[in-house]
Amino acid sequence: MTGRQGVSMGGRLRSLPLHLMLLPGVILVLIYSYFPMFGIVIAFQQYIPAKGIFDSDWVGLDNFRFVWELPGSRLVLRNTVWIAFMKIAAGMAVPIVISLLLNEVRKEFVKRGIQTLIYLPHFLSWIILGGILIDILSPSAGIVNQAIKSLGAEPVYFLGNNDVFPYVLVISDVWKEFGFNTIVFLAALTSINPALYEAAIVDGANRWKQTLHITLPGMMPIIVLTATLSLGNVLNAGFDQVFNLYSPQVYESGDIIDTLVYRIGLVDAQYGTATAVGLLKSVVSLLFISISYVLAYRYANYRIF
Numbered sequence: 001m002t003g004r005q006g007v008s009m010g011g012r013l014r015s016l017p018l019h020l021m022l023l024p025g026v027i028l029v030l031i032y033s034y035f036p037m038f039g040i041v042i043a044f045q046q047y048i049p050a051k052g053i054f055d056s057d058w059v060g061l062d063n064f065r066f067v068w069e070l071p072g073s074r075l076v077l078r079n080t081v082w083i084a085f086m087k088i089a090a091g092m093a094v095p096i097v098i099s100l101l102l103n104e105v106r107k108e109f110v111k112r113g114i115q116t117l118i119y120l121p122h123f124l125s126w127i128i129l130g131g132i133l134i135d136i137l138s139p140s141a142g143i144v145n146q147a148i149k150s151l152g153a154e155p156v157y158f159l160g161n162n163d164v165f166p167y168v169l170v171i172s173d174v175w176k177e178f179g180f181n182t183i184v185f186l187a188a189l190t191s192i193n194p195a196l197y198e199a200a201i202v203d204g205a206n207r208w209k210q211t212l213h214i215t216l217p218g219m220m221p222i223i224v225l226t227a228t229l230s231l232g233n234v235l236n237a238g239f240d241q242v243f244n245l246y247s248p249q250v251y252e253s254g255d256i257i258d259t260l261v262y263r264i265g266l267v268d269a270q271y272g273t274a275t276a277v278g279l280l281k282s283v284v285s286l287l288f289i290s291i292s293y294v295l296a297y298r299y300a301n302y303r304i305f
Helices: 002-042 062-069 072-105 108-122 124-136 143-150 165-190 196-202 207-233 239-245 247-252 259-269 270-299
Strands: none
Touching: 002 196, 062 072, 062 124, 062 196, 072 108, 072 165, 072 207, 072 247, 108 165, 108 259, 124 165, 143 196, 165 207, 165 239, 196 207, 207 239, 207 270, 239 259, 259 270
């Protein structure tokens, strides 16, 4: 064995424990993400659990046609895209503003305290937050409607009004996630050269002009990257949140693709139809994700490898 081969073999042996550490994660991904993909064939079958995948009758594209002809299918698609776009837009704008404001806080303990408070909702599940929101927004005893009634106005049924419910979803989603998303933009702020601010101060630039001409341009690459990568979530309006907050009264404005799949597949036991909807959503999401990576590569110099 030559010296170069010995060094190469030694390097492989040293990296072996690191590869073994990846093994549990790889196994979990295979079990829960790749092996279940075999069940996609159910989308083209009249699937009956008693017969199984191999003995169920093949129906071709009939499940897809059935879904498209459902009376509320186009409404569900519209709700999904509209709610998802609002969440993406608000989920970008609010963390950017908060990160800029936190960047102006000079006392470190105050800054860290605020960060901790706004991070906390991210670590709570939508089951917990859903119960909190139901109590807060209750038309009879909720604190929000109590305040509205104290001002002489009529209480608002936030979770039962089709005109209000989508915006409740967006605001509550932003409240839950904006603190965690702020981390990305705060990290981008640390990469800006402090000498630029010093030069701006010498030139007489105030804080607003420094933000406009130094801070925002310095954050622009990560803003563009985050915006383009978020395109993959256009059809993900948040099943956990919607499922815990919606009711039949707001199906018109709050029913999304994931909740429709849940009702068709698990409630009505139409497994083939539900799989067809899920497959169609996955294909469209894959298309958007591919487009987002192309845009991120072109405009933000983002590379996977």
